[in-house]
Amino acid sequence: MTETENTRIVLASRPEGRPTPANFRLERAPMPSLGDGQVLLKTLYLSLDPYMRGRMSAAKSYAAPVEIGQVMEGGTVAEVVESRDAAFKPGDIVLSYSGWQSHAAVSAKGLRKLDPQAAPVTTALGVLGMPGFTAYAGLLTIGQPKPGETLVVAAASGPVGSAVGQIARLKGARAVGIAGGPEKCAFVRETFGFDEVIDHRDPQMADKLAAACPGGIDVYFENVGGHVWDAVFPLFNSFARIPVCGLVAQYNATGAFPGPDRLPLLMRDILSKSLTIRGFIQREFVPTQGKAFQEEMTRWVAEGAIRYKEDIVEGLENAPEALIGLLEGKNFGKLIVKV
Amino acid sequence: MTETENTRIVLASRPEGRPTPANFRLERAPMPSLGDGQVLLKTLYLSLDPYMRGRMSAAKSYAAPVEIGQVMEGGTVAEVVESRDAAFKPGDIVLSYSGWQSHAAVSAKGLRKLDPQAAPVTTALGVLGMPGFTAYAGLLTIGQPKPGETLVVAAASGPVGSAVGQIARLKGARAVGIAGGPEKCAFVRETFGFDEVIDHRDPQMADKLAAACPGGIDVYFENVGGHVWDAVFPLFNSFARIPVCGLVAQYNATGAFPGPDRLPLLMRDILSKSLTIRGFIQREFVPTQGKAFQEEMTRWVAEGAIRYKEDIVEGLENAPEALIGLLEGKNFGKLIVKV
Numbered sequence: 001m002t003e004t005e006n007t008r009i010v011l012a013s014r015p016e017g018r019p020t021p022a023n024f025r026l027e028r029a030p031m032p033s034l035g036d037g038q039v040l041l042k043t044l045y046l047s048l049d050p051y052m053r054g055r056m057s058a059a060k061s062y063a064a065p066v067e068i069g070q071v072m073e074g075g076t077v078a079e080v081v082e083s084r085d086a087a088f089k090p091g092d093i094v095l096s097y098s099g100w101q102s103h104a105a106v107s108a109k110g111l112r113k114l115d116p117q118a119a120p121v122t123t124a125l126g127v128l129g130m131p132g133f134t135a136y137a138g139l140l141t142i143g144q145p146k147p148g149e150t151l152v153v154a155a156a157s158g159p160v161g162s163a164v165g166q167i168a169r170l171k172g173a174r175a176v177g178i179a180g181g182p183e184k185c186a187f188v189r190e191t192f193g194f195d196e197v198i199d200h201r202d203p204q205m206a207d208k209l210a211a212a213c214p215g216g217i218d219v220y221f222e223n224v225g226g227h228v229w230d231a232v233f234p235l236f237n238s239f240a241r242i243p244v245c246g247l248v249a250q251y252n253a254t255g256a257f258p259g260p261d262r263l264p265l266l267m268r269d270i271l272s273k274s275l276t277i278r279g280f281i282q283r284e285f286v287p288t289q290g291k292a293f294q295e296e297m298t299r300w301v302a303e304g305a306i307r308y309k310e311d312i313v314e315g316l317e318n319a320p321e322a323l324i325g326l327l328e329g330k331n332f333g334k335l336i337v338k339v
Numbered sequence: 340m341t342e343t344e345n346t347r348i349v350l351a352s353r354p355e356g357r358p359t360p361a362n363f364r365l366e367r368a369p370m371p372s373l374g375d376g377q378v379l380l381k382t383l384y385l386s387l388d389p390y391m392r393g394r395m396s397a398a399k400s401y402a403a404p405v406e407i408g409q410v411m412e413g414g415t416v417a418e419v420v421e422s423r424d425a426a427f428k429p430g431d432i433v434l435s436y437s438g439w440q441s442h443a444a445v446s447a448k449g450l451r452k453l454d455p456q457a458a459p460v461t462t463a464l465g466v467l468g469m470p471g472f473t474a475y476a477g478l479l480t481i482g483q484p485k486p487g488e489t490l491v492v493a494a495a496s497g498p499v500g501s502a503v504g505q506i507a508r509l510k511g512a513r514a515v516g517i518a519g520g521p522e523k524c525a526f527v528r529e530t531f532g533f534d535e536v537i538d539h540r541d542p543q544m545a546d547k548l549a550a551a552c553p554g555g556i557d558v559y560f561e562n563v564g565g566h567v568w569d570a571v572f573p574l575f576n577s578f579a580r581i582p583v584c585g586l587v588a589q590y591n592a593t594g595a596f597p598g599p600d601r602l603p604l605l606m607r608d609i610l611s612k613s614l615t616i617r618g619f620i621q622r623e624f625v626p627t628q629g630k631a632f633q634e635e636m637t638r639w640v641a642e643g644a645i646r647y648k649e650d651i652v653e654g655l656e657n658a659p660e661a662l663i664g665l666l667e668g669k670n671f672g673k674l675i676v677k678v
Contacts, residue, residue, distance in 0.1 A: 054611075061611045062577070225606055238401070244609050259598015266602060267564055270583050270618035272393075272400045277616045279609035 006031055008101030009319055011066045015056055018252040018327065023056065024072070024320040032105035039088050039111070041078035041096055041104045046316065046337040047125035048074065048323050050223075053251040062281050072100035072319075075130060076339075077114065077121045088113070095124045100319055102339055119301065126159045126334035127308035128297055130282060134245050135163035136293045137285035139221060140171075142243035142278045147172030149218035152209070152235075154200065154228045157184040159308065159334035160245065162192045164221045166306045169193065173219070176212045178205075178228055180329045187332075191307055206231040216240075225249045233266070236273055244279040248327060309333030345370055347440030348658055350405045354395055357591040357666065362395065363411070363659040371444035378427050378450065380417035380435055380443045385655065385676040386464035387413065387662050389562075392590040401620050411439035411658075414469060415678075416453065416460045427452070434463045439658055441678055458640065465498045465673035466647035467636055469621060473584050474502035475632045476624035478560060479510075481582035481617045486511030488557035491548070491574075493539065493567045496523040498647065498673035499584065501531045502636075503560045505645045508532065512558070515551045517544075517567055519668045526671075530646055545570035555579075564588045572605070575612055583618040587666060648672030 005028045012025040034040055055066045055073055066073055076099070080092040085108035088094070094111040098104035114121050119128060126132060143164075145151050151168040155161040156177025165175035165188070177194040179185050185197040196212035198205055209231045216237035222229070226249025236242075269275060300306040311333040313322045319337045326335050344367045351364035373379055394405045394412055405412055415438070419431040424447030427433070433450040437443035453460050458467060465471060482503075484490050490507040494500040495516025504514035504527070516533040518524050524536040535551035537544055548570045555576035561568070565588025575581075608614060639645040650672040652661045658676045665674050 062613070222606075225603070229602075229606075244606065247603075247606055247610055250603050250607070253603065257598070257600040257603045259596070259600055261596040261598055261600050262602040263568075263600070263605060264564070264586075264589050264592065264596045266605070267561075267568075267583065267586055268589070270616060271586055272618070274401070274618045274620060274623060275616075276618075277609060277614075279611070279613045279615075281613060284613060 004031055005029065006101055006103040007316060008071045008099070009316065010069055010071050010100075011056060013068065014058060015053075015252075017254050019053065019056060019320075019324050021320050021324070026317055031103060034082060034084050034105050037085050037108055038105050039080050039085055039094075039108050040082040041076070041094070041098055041106060042081045043076045043078045043098060043102055043104070043316075043339040044093070045077040045122055045125060045312075046074050046100060046319060046339055047076065047129070048313075048319060048326055048331075048335040048337060049131065050246055050248045050251065050326065052323055053248075053327055073097065074099050075125055076104075077124055078104070083108070093121050095129070100316065102316060119298065122310055122312070122334075122336055123301065123308065125336055126310060127163060127301055127306065128294070131159035131334060132163050132297055132308075133285075133290070133293050134282040135160045135221075136167060136297060137282055137289040138243040138245050138280050139164050139167055139219070141285055141289065142276070142280060143168075143219040143221055143241050145171045145173035145219050149173045150176060150213050150215055151219040151221065152176045152178065152213065152217050152232055153221040154178040154224040155248070155329070156188045156192070156194060156197065157309065157332060158223075160223055161221070162188070162308065163306060165194045166192055168219070169195070170300070170305060176209070178209070178224075184332060187309065191309070193307075200228055210235060219243075221245070223248065233269070236269065236275060238273045240273065240275050242275065242277045244277060245282070248329075252327060311335050313337050315339075343370055344368065345440055345442040346655060347410045347438070348655065349408055349410050349439075350395060352407065353397060354392075354591075356593050358392065358395060358659075358663050360659050360663070365656055370442060373421060373423050373444050376424050376447055377444050378419050378424055378433075378447050379421040380415070380433070380437055380445060381420045382415045382417045382437060382441055382443070382655075382678040383432070384416040384461055384464060384651075385413050385439060385658060385678055386415065386468070387652075387658065387665055387670075387674040387676060388470065389585055389587045389590065389665065391662055392587075392666055412436065413438050414464055415443075416463055417443070422447070432460050434468070439655065441655060458637065461649055461651070461673075461675055462640065462647065464675055465649060466502060466640055466645065467633070470498035470673060471502050471636055471647075472624075472629070472632050473621040474499045474560075475506060475636060476621055476628040477582040477584050477619050478503050478506055478558070480624055480628065481615070481619060482507075482558040482560055482580050484510045484512035484558050488512045489515060489552050489554055490558040490560065491515045491517065491552065491556050491571055492560040493517040493563040494587070494668070495527045495531070495533060495536065496648065496671060497562075499562055500560070501527070501647065502645060504533045505531055506639075507558070508534075509639070509644060515548070517548070517563075523671060526648065530648070532646075539567055549574060558582075560584070562587065572608070575608060575614060577612045579612065579614050581614065581616045583616060584621070587668075591666060650674045652676050654678075
């Protein structure tokens, strides 16, 4: 790669089921030229997140899909190389949404300047960025954990789950995490300080979860779906709250789901236990919670009250394999590509 | 029946699937004797409601089941025959929860005196009672209909559904009702003033519902479940709210439900459309909404802004058949037994 070309990864085809490397294509293109009010960015870090699986599908969702041949979308931390906007100058480090490419010409309006002295810039893609805000806003607005209550969250070693459990504990609740494999489980318990951790690969997972929640579950932060749901479902207390921010276990599913039909039992328990189930996308809460998040979470991270883990992959060309692995739980911490 | 005996209907056995007359037994017992602070009631009217199916089952729910041999529970309007409490005197008409029997000795504490001049006393079991409050509190607290939005409610000729649609219209929303058969549908449109009504027995129900909701559904007040859900589900708008107060279509179900499994698709739409599903039992809202309901709903009924329909069955001995019919949608309006 030379600095006179833009290296980028486009969506080559839509996946059927789990994505494969063939769904992506690495291309080289001329360096983009700048318009008024734009800046030229050189990507330093690209965030990889589960929602990207949705953008690869044509199915209707809360956001438009990436078109075939378009650059894959994604949040980035980038350096300003050239600027035609008074607010930015070369060398500035910014948070952008410039996607899977080495360079991009973008409107200065959508950028947020980062202070590398205040926190490592990669945190703007993780604990102090979209995943951290997803945890903060969904948990506090919908989940509303109270002292003495029990919260359960899966993917507890990931950027959302780890923040959810730690914030719940700051609010006085017990945090029970679910993670995959002994290494992640140990980290969730020891570094993130969860009260209990269950390995979702354990054949006794449901029994162990029940034992870890002797008083039932008051908040289940749903970010995975799949077989974890079946273990959690019987344990809901009356008035339990279930924020739904992700269903990574079913993103690759195709076709109809075989029976039995679990919907009537869910509806029965929604009624008999006065459950609240509420789906959300974090941007809904930006106007009401964004400022509080930046202040409070930055302070918590600075104080060490909230800890985080990053999983950094080198090289844009490795982004497709890294995303495929993410959808299978192979990452360990916030997955970021160093471009 | 003489005034020296209490006639009552007890739960003889628990139903498997739909209840039958053999699940009930009519008994005569000595007139109950009074303790201090109690009053002797003579039942005038007994309310029959879908929740009673739940009380006949041993399955865990939000309320304890009626035990075998116990008098069936239910709300009543009764006349005070004898009083050992200073606040009540013979001839007073009260709202009680004295169940399926001609007489009862109850604590005066649980009684509310009714003013027969203010409204027909039967309304305390319907539009101005528990069903009306279920509609009011669930719709306004969870459903939150806004001007121009579309609300859908089933059992629209019943006491909850008819109030839900009319209150939604008072709040500026469009009300689309679902009811069973041409007579009920005409009544919902003409007397209750719904904007559109669909017959759930119509084989084209789903298509007709979609046509009646060209802008999608913003609030679905769930009180039936069953096949209505499948017609409603594809029409939800983003941020739709779904208060769940009843599932009468599945109360008689036994065993597992055959596939396909509809849960993953529901979870997918909860996420992609940011849906809110919230079960509730009206009593949760009594402390916060009870007073506003009594004032506002009494005024709406007095002004004719809210209309209601009662279906009065004569004779306590006919209560079992009437409840069995209610669970099949055979009643037409608020079902009340004149004892």
